[in-house]
Amino acid sequence: MTEPLYKTVIGTLIDRIISGELVPGAMLPSEHDLGTELGVSQGTARKALEELERRGIIKRRQGVGSFVAVRTPENAMFQFFRLRNPDGTQAIPDLAEEAVSSRNAAACEAGQLSGAPEKVHEIVRVRTIGGARLIYEKSVVPAVLFPGLDQRAPLPNALYALYQQAFRIAIVRAEESIRAIAADQETASALGCAVSRPVMRVERKAFDIADRCVELRSSFYVTDHHAYGISLS
Amino acid sequence: MTEPLYKTVIGTLIDRIISGELVPGAMLPSEHDLGTELGVSQGTARKALEELERRGIIKRRQGVGSFVAVRTPENAMFQFFRLRNPDGTQAIPDLAEEAVSSRNAAACEAGQLSGAPEKVHEIVRVRTIGGARLIYEKSVVPAVLFPGLDQRAPLPNALYALYQQAFRIAIVRAEESIRAIAADQETASALGCAVSRPVMRVERKAFDIADRCVELRSSFYVTDHHAYGISLS
DNA sequence: CTGCGTCAGTCTTGTATAAGAATTCTCCTA
DNA sequence: TAGGAGAATTCTTATACAAGACTGACGCAG
Numbered sequence: 001m002t003e004p005l006y007k008t009v010i011g012t013l014i015d016r017i018i019s020g021e022l023v024p025g026a027m028l029p030s031e032h033d034l035g036t037e038l039g040v041s042q043g044t045a046r047k048a049l050e051e052l053e054r055r056g057i058i059k060r061r062q063g064v065g066s067f068v069a070v071r072t073p074e075n076a077m078f079q080f081f082r083l084r085n086p087d088g089t090q091a092i093p094d095l096a097e098e099a100v101s102s103r104n105a106a107a108c109e110a111g112q113l114s115g116a117p118e119k120v121h122e123i124v125r126v127r128t129i130g131g132a133r134l135i136y137e138k139s140v141v142p143a144v145l146f147p148g149l150d151q152r153a154p155l156p157n158a159l160y161a162l163y164q165q166a167f168r169i170a171i172v173r174a175e176e177s178i179r180a181i182a183a184d185q186e187t188a189s190a191l192g193c194a195v196s197r198p199v200m201r202v203e204r205k206a207f208d209i210a211d212r213c214v215e216l217r218s219s220f221y222v223t224d225h226h227a228y229g230i231s232l233s
Numbered sequence: 234m235t236e237p238l239y240k241t242v243i244g245t246l247i248d249r250i251i252s253g254e255l256v257p258g259a260m261l262p263s264e265h266d267l268g269t270e271l272g273v274s275q276g277t278a279r280k281a282l283e284e285l286e287r288r289g290i291i292k293r294r295q296g297v298g299s300f301v302a303v304r305t306p307e308n309a310m311f312q313f314f315r316l317r318n319p320d321g322t323q324a325i326p327d328l329a330e331e332a333v334s335s336r337n338a339a340a341c342e343a344g345q346l347s348g349a350p351e352k353v354h355e356i357v358r359v360r361t362i363g364g365a366r367l368i369y370e371k372s373v374v375p376a377v378l379f380p381g382l383d384q385r386a387p388l389p390n391a392l393y394a395l396y397q398q399a400f401r402i403a404i405v406r407a408e409e410s411i412r413a414i415a416a417d418q419e420t421a422s423a424l425g426c427a428v429s430r431p432v433m434r435v436e437r438k439a440f441d442i443a444d445r446c447v448e449l450r451s452s453f454y455v456t457d458h459h460a461y462g463i464s465l466s
Numbered sequence: 467c468t469g470c471g472t473c474a475g476t477c478t479t480g481t482a483t484a485a486g487a488a489t490t491c492t493c494c495t496a
Numbered sequence: 497t498a499g500g501a502g503a504a505t506t507c508t509t510a511t512a513c514a515a516g517a518c519t520g521a522c523g524c525a526g
Contacts, residue, residue, distance in 0.1 A: 004480080004481060004482090005481075005482070006481075006482085030504075030505060030506080031505080031506070032504095032505085035483095040482080040483090041482060041483040041484070042483080042484075042485095043481095043482065043483050043484070044481080044482055044483075046506080046507085047481085047482090049506090055466075056466065060505095060506065060507095061489090061490080061505085061506075062488075062489050062490070062505070062506040062507060063488080063489035063490030063491070063504075063505050063506065063507095064489085064490060064491075064504090064505060064506080065504085065505055065506080066505090066506080079465065080465055082465075084410065172466070173464065173465060173466035174464070174465040174466075175462070175463075175464055175465075176462070176463050176464075176465065177317065177460035177461065177462050178411060178433065178456075178460060178461040178462075178463065179433060179456035179457075179459075179460045179461065180413035180414070180431040180432055180433035180434075180454070180456050181413070181431055181456070182430075182431050197415075198413040198414055198415050198431035198432075199413055199431075200411065200412060200413035200433070201413075203460070221413070223411075223412035223413050223414070224412075226412075227410035227411060227412045227436070228410065228411040228412065229408070229409070229410050229411075230408075230409050230411065230463050230465075231406065231407070231408055231409075232312065232313055232315075232406060232407040232408075232409065232463075233288075233289065233405070233406035233407075237507080237508060237509090238508075238509070239508080239509085263477075263478060263479080264478080264479070265477090265478085273509080273510090274509060274510045274511075275510080275511080276508095276509065276510055276511070277508080277509060277510075279479080279480090280508085280509090282479090293478095293479065293480095294478085294479075294516090294517085295478070295479040295480055295515070295516050295517080296477080296478050296479065296480095296515075296516035296517035296518075297477090297478060297479080297516085297517060297518075298477085298478055298479080299478090299479080467526105468525100468526085469524105469525090469526080470523105470524090470525085470526100471522105471523090471524090471525100472521105472522085472523085472524100473520105473521090473522085473523105474519105474520095474521085474522100475518105475519085475520090475521095476517100476518090476519085476520105477516105477517085477518080477519095478515100478516080478517075478518095479514105479515085479516080479517100480513105480514080480515070480516090481512105481513085481514070481515090482511105482512085482513080482514090483510100483511085483512080483513100484509105484510085484511085484512105485508105485509090485510085485511105486507105486508085486509085486510100487506105487507080487508070487509090488505105488506085488507070488508085489504100489505080489506075489507085490503105490504085490505075490506095491502105491503090491504080491505095492501105492502085492503080492504095493500105493501090493502085493503100494499105494500090494501080494502095495498100495499085495500085495501095496497100496498090496499085496500100
């Protein structure tokens with residue numbers, strides 16, 4: 001056998017989560033049962049579960065069990081919303097405006113999104129912090145993966161919780177490109193600020209549990225009183 | 234015993250690296266020898282070594298051995314220098330100007346740096362990419378941890394490799410706050426750009442293997458043709 | 467005698483397995 | 497209602513074997 005047993009177990013569990021056999025919040029078989037079922041020892045099953053926990057796909061609690069990770073509004077904010085208050089605490093944004101539309105994918109969007117979709121949904125939102133319009137973001141997702149998303153307004157604050165609950169798509173990781181630019185006309189009017197004012201532009205590619213790119217997001221932040229906080233390791 | 238054995242082993246190994254008993258590049262005892270020496274089994278020693286590898290403190294190679302990680306100019310760039318070319322490849326900066334000075338620590342610096350140092354060294358540098366002045370950075374380190382740093386000019390491109398080789402301080406992780414601001418007079422003249430032009434400002438706190446904050450760095454980037462690339466997971 | 471390739475030996479980490487300890491929750495009982 | 501026994505789970509530790517990698521001895525050709 002070329003592939004280690006525990007990697008086969010990992011693949012089996014991921015397949016079950018993708019197929020919907022294991023839904024978010026569901027309890028996985030215990031280490032012992034999983035080993036018996038798949039014909040491996042408890043230790044091997046355990047090694048697979050440990051790696052899935054490191055990747056954020058499941059949660060384990062001693063004495064309780066292992067569970068498929070649930071993307072709640074809270075943890076989605078904490079993990080993927082990086083704007084911080086001056087004291088370092090998490091900034092909590094409110095939703096001010098929202099527009100959802102359906103359109104044909106641009107060539108560069110189709111090239112980056114999984115499945116090279118023809119149709120996409122676009123979600124444009126303006127967010128406020130303490131009443132000030134500080135965030136303008138445009139998200140693009142393949143229509144085929146998110147059927148009916150354009151008829152669900154108003155959308156919740158945390159999109160990734162919705163993605164998981166309504167469309168069975170769990171965002172696991174993201175890649176971002178950050179730059180400082182001068183606000184263009186569109187951004188300035190959305191944020192109610194002056195044209196050519198410095199804003200932070202973040203281009204995000206979000207990947208699901210199967211490592212497919214399922215969302216492109218372009219965000220613009222006013223960072224006068226808040227900063228984007230990240231960790232390098 | 235309240236603390237698991239393998240965590241004790243981790244602490245022992247980290248202490249040996251901090252003390253200089255294990256220098257960068259040195260080979261650690263094999264799993265078997267380490268277990269015998271510390272009175273634990275090979276499996277327990279292995280669990281400790283696996284976690285140290287996950288934390289980037291050591292490197293392991295099957296059939297060869299385990300080695301204390303070496304901070305080379307290449308991997309320091311790759312891990313902590315996040316500016317990327319438009320095609321996503323790593324941008325490689327050159328050094329244009331450099332000034333090293335020694336001064337008293339400001340209150341906010343002493344409060345953040347490990348040991349609340351009175352004296353600090355300040356390294357101010359301008360970097361270029363393809364000949365264009367795109368990066369202006371100011372690093373502040375405690376003088377007591379970096380004796381004689383101010384007499385070492387010219388400094389190498391990758392400071393963190395120098396920190397490890399010359400001062401036995403290994404930067405393991407960093408926290409950054411990012412914002413888009415208008416360039417002030419000082420930054421604009423350093424970068425040779427217009428005042429109030431949008432630039433990206435990155436405030437970094439760098440931590441060593443003992444999780445002490447040993448460097449504060451304030452960087453300013455011109456991001457017209459390059460972007461700051463990060464991963465969220 | 468020298469140079470080179472091969473192959474066995476040995477040292478290393480990687481993988482698989484198992485048993486007992488610690489933790490958590492449930493449920494029964496006083 | 498409080499407390500304790502019990503069952504279920506993960507966590508810790510231990511051991512055996514497999515796989516990869518370097519070393520050195522050996523043999524053979526030049």
